[in-house]
Structures are given as C-alpha cells and as structure tokens.
Amino acid sequence: MAKYIIKRLILCIVVIFCASIVIFTIMYFVPGDPVEIMMGANATIAEKDAMRHEWGLDQPYLIQLGSFLYNVFINHELGISYTYNAPITTEMMSRFPRTLFIGISCIIVDVILSIPLGIQAALKQGKWQDRVSTIFAMACVSVPDFWFALMLVILFSQILHWLPSYGIGGLQYYIMPIMANALAGIGGLLRQTRSGMLDVMKADYITTARAKGVPEKTVIHKHMLNNALIPVITVIGGHFGRAVAGTVIIEQVFSIPGIGQYMLNAVNTRDYPVIRGGVIILAATTSVVMLLVDLVYAVVDPRIKAQYIGKAGQ
Amino acid sequence: MESKFLQVRDLQIEYTSGKQVIHAVNGVSFDLERGKTLGMVGETGAGKTSIAKSIIGVLPNPPARITGGEILLDGKNLLEASEEEMLKIRGNQISMIFQDPMTALNPLMTIGDQIAEAIELHSENAGKHAAKEQAIKILKMVGITEERYEEFPYQFSGGMKQRVVIAIALSCNPELLLADEPTTALDVTIQAQVLDMMNDLRRRLNSAMILITHDLGVVAEMCDDVAVVYAGEIIEKGTKEDIFDHPTHPYTNGLFGSLPMMAVGEKRLHPINGMMPDPTNLPKGCKFSPRCPYATDDCRTGQIVLDEITPGHFCRCIRNSKEAHNV
DSSP states (O other), X not given: OXXXXXXXXXXXXXXXXXXXXXXXXXXXXXXXXXXHHHHTTTSOHHHHHHHHHHHTTTSOHHHHHHHHHIIIIISOOOOBOTTTOSBHHHHHHHHHHHHHHHHHHHHHHHHHHHHHHHHHHHHTTTSHHHHHHHHXXXXXXXXXXXXXXXXXXXXXXXXXXXXXXXSOSSTHHHHHHHHHHHHHHHHHHHHHHHHHHHHHHTOHHHHHHHHTTOOHHHIIIIIIHHHHHHHHHHHHHHHHHHHHHHHXXXXXXXXXXXXXXXXXXXXXXXXXXXXXXXXXXXXXXXHHXXXXXXXXXXHHOHHHHHHHHHHHHO | OOOOSEEEEEEEEXXXXXXXXXXXXXXXXXXXXXXXXXXXXXOTTSSHHHHHHHHHTOOOTXXXXXXXXXXXXXXXXXXXXXXXXXXXXXXXXXXXXXSOTTTSSOTTSOHHHHHHHHHHHHOSSOOHHHHHHHHHHHHHHTTOOXXXXXXXXXXXXXXXXXXXXXXXXXXXXXXXXEEESTTTTSOHHHHHHHHHHHHHHHHHHTOEEEEEESOHHHHHHHOSEEEEEETTEEEEEEEHHHHHHSOOSHHHHHHHHTSOOTTTTOSSOOOOOSOOOOTTSOOSSOTTGGGOTTOOHHHHHSOOOOEEEETTEEEOOHHHHHHHHHO
8 A cells, every 4th residue: 555655645746747747848838928928018128138148048949948847946946936026836835725715615515515415416316405416516516616706705895794704814704705616526426426316315225225124224334335325536636626727717717825826827828937936836745635535445445445455466 | 713823814015106006015915924935926016026025124114105904023013013012023033034134134244243233232242342343243144254354345256245145144044034036147056055054054153034036946846835925915825735736826837847857858838928017007807817817717816815725835826716615
C-alpha cells in the first residue's frame, strides 16, 4: 500500500509538471500583451520594451518556459505578479485556504443532500418521491450558478437581511457562496446515487441476504449502501475539482479574495505568473484529491485494495 | 388430518411487465416429507425458481405477485405470515442455495461474516463470538479452512464460492433447503463434489430439500421424488422410479429422449421440437399440445387435470389417463 501511495505521489508531480507546460504554452500563444494592458497608450515604445525586458517577455518561448519551470520546480517560486509587483506564493497561500474551504464545504453539502435523496429515490422508484427528486436534480443541473447566487443575494441579503452579500468575515459570509457553488453538484450526485442503488437492489447477493432472514433495513444499510456508493465515490472526486474550479465565478460574485478571484483578475490583466500559479495550485489540489479518492476506494472495496497491493508489488 | 411437512397448494404467480401479465406459475401443488428430496425439473422459464422463491418469500414484488394458493409449512400458511414471522423462518427453518455463486455473495463482506450473519440472526445465544465459532465450524464442514474466514468472495473460485453459499444455507440447520440449480454454474468435475457434499450434509441434518435442476442425471443421483414442471404447471410427478422407469407424459419422454443413451449407441439425439409457449399468452387446454406429437383436438380445448395413473404417480395428459384406465 505505501508503495502504491508513493507511486501515485510521483505521478502527481508528473501531472503538475505537464499542467505547468500546457498552461504556460497556452498563455504564451493567447493574444493580448500584459505590457500594453498595464502601461496603456501613454507609454512610449521604449518604456514598453524596457518593461518587456524586465519581465523577460522578449526572450524566445523555450527560454521563457525553461526559466519558468526552473523557478517553479527547483526554486519553488511562482514568481512576481505583474500587476501587484508582489510575490505570488505568499499571496496564493493567504488566499488558498478560503478557496479550499469553499470547495470542501461544497462537497460536504453535496454529499449530505444528494446521497440520502438518491437513496430514497431509488427505494421509492417510480413513486412521487422519485419524480420529485428527478425534477430537483434536473433543476440543480440546469440553473446557472451565478444566477442562483444572485437570487440568493436578493432573497437573503436584500429582502431578509440575514446574510452579508459580499466580502469575508465570519462563517455567515460563506453560506451563500457555498450554496451557490454546491448547486450543480447535487443533481449529478443524486442521480448517480440513485442509479447505483437501483443496480445493487437487483443484485443476487441482496436476495441472498433476504433469504438469510436479514431485516429489510439491515439489508439496505449493510448490504446495499456500501456497494451502491462505490461508483459515487468517483463522482465525488470529480466534483471536488469542479467545486474548486467553480470558485472562479462564485468568488467573483461574492467578492471573496480567494484563488478564483485572483486568477480571474489576472486573466483580465494578462498577469501570466498569477494565472500559471493558480493553475499549478489547482492541479496539485485536484491530483491530491484524486489520490485520496482512490485510497478511499481501497478502504471500501477489498478487490481494489488487492489490486493496488498487487500493482505496487510488481 | 395429519399435516405434512411442506404442502404447496394451487400456487399461482404472475409477473407484470409493462402492461403484459406473465403467468409464471399456474396452480402448482405438491407435498414434501421431512428428510426427503424432491427434484424439480423443467426448462428455463418453466417457473421453478419462482416456486422456490415464493416458498422462502423473496420473490421480488413488484414485478412478481402471488395471486393464489397456499404454502403450508407444518400446517402454517407462509403466504399469510407476517414479515416478522417470515424473518424468523427465512434462513432458519427454510434456506436457499442460489444458482450463480459468482453473484450470490456480497463482494464487500468477508465470507466468514456472511455466514456468521445468518447464525447471529437466528441462534438463541446470539453473541458475535459464538456466531463466529459456529461459522468456522460450518466452513470446515463444507471443506474450507479456518484461515480463509477473513477473505473476500473475489479470492474464491466458483466452486469454492458455491461452498460458501451452501455453508450460509446450512448454517442454521434448516428443515427445508431450496437448492436452485446449485451446480449449473460449475465445472462438471466440481459439480459432483458439490452435490456429494450437499447430499451428505443434508442427510446429517435431516433436512428436506427441493432440488431445482434441468439435469436429469443430478435428479437420478439425489432425489426421492420428481416433479416435472412445464409452463408453470406440474405435468408429471411421482417417485424417482416412477418417472425414470415409466415416464408417461410426452414431455417427460421428450426430456429423456434428448439425453444421450450410451448403452443403446444412438448416433443422434431426439430434441423436443418447438419452444416453450409464450407465458403471456398460454395455449388453452394442454400447455404442451403445440409441441406434442400426439396432440388431438381434445388436448387443445379441454382442461387437462393431473391424474393419478398408478398410486403416487401423477400425469397431466388425457392420452395417458385414458390408457391407464383401459389397462
């Protein structure tokens, strides 16, 4: 098992490395010039060239890429922001906890809401509970999260005055962002739970359990749930990536100084080092979460655990 | 009237699929004494598994529905028993061995826990520890060593899994064992081992057994009585000797005709022509008449009853009952 984890961690580094190259290349070839945006029309060509030289933007692609990778992977420095002229690593580290908190809370909300609903929908297949949950799931998936966020603001801030509409502070500042960001995940997770349960309910080993005289409630808890939730774990992992990426929009709506907002501003000003830094941090977070998901798998399913041990032993 | 151990009376089961109603079991009656084995033979889809599942009460409802009849165990009608009563009977008085060992075990539970679960539910002094000890004992009985108690189903071969399934079924010394094609999914070499083991254990516990199979060789080996099921009806039943030495119904004859007879040295087998009738639209009269070489107009219209042709040997065929009366 330890061997497997080490192997996977090495793989994570490879993923982050590749993501770095891809994001660097994309940003390099995307139109738009940070110097033009920063200095505006008033600056002279000489001033702009001097700025380009200072930031190393006059170097050829490969040399820029090389120095970027060297800085990130050898010096562990994400660089200096063009706009704020401040080191990005420190900025990211102060912002990252907020984004991570929103992401994790979203997943928790998703799980708490959608798994019980999905289970109920499957158990009451074809009845009104099932239909209501289907409509609910569809609504969750189809409503755009920024629109839902604005509706929340209108209701809870403008009309009811319960929650602050923007900024950071206590927990109450995070309630609406988390709700808005969790929305899309609920629908997918609910449907996945439902179909997982339906598959398991028809399985032969459920009949075996019933034939043993196991009461129906125990059949559901002990025999159905863990089997049905295995495919759901994968979906949760995928949702985490989406939940963290989704903060780019939600943090903008609620003016939360997280990584998402930082990145979006950076995109607008072509602040390359910030965008790259953000992508690297998100890629690292996502790959670690994926590793955790796979480890949870191993805990739940002995077949997968055996596979991991077998693979690592090879 | 002295009540027999198991009496099934006029059992009727329907499946609903969309708007169609499938008549899976149409008035099946049979008796079984303690310690005896009844072989239930018939083609796939004849309703054998539905009969067994209805006895132990695990028919999936919906789509299945028991529409009539009664199942008496020691005189008590199981179809009217409450769910709590059935929970005590299931796995305890009656237990079932399933057809496909590959899917009959929970993949996420150790095999030991799966055996101990039934014991814990049904034994009087239900402690976890006592249940585990009993489960280990049963495991050894089916020829699996104690070290494998903590292993998971994926670590077992098909034959070994079927041993575990049998161990679960036998763990609470059932009075009635329902074996639904217990060896169909197994290699021929393993089949014999598993059958021998089942028979041996069943004798030791003096359990009655209903053995569902389409393998007449297995019936010859294991059973006291035989019931031939076709399209949800018993078309012939009697002792093993009755059925094997004097098969009377054309379908039973057809079943034997489709077996290779080594002694006679025939070059070709004789299959039964045609297919089982569509269970949503069963023929009137004799259900076998569309495939029967001897069918007459009487067969196609009249209600054919199960006639006793010799004591204890019943056959649902007007031709044979006439012959029997003429003799």
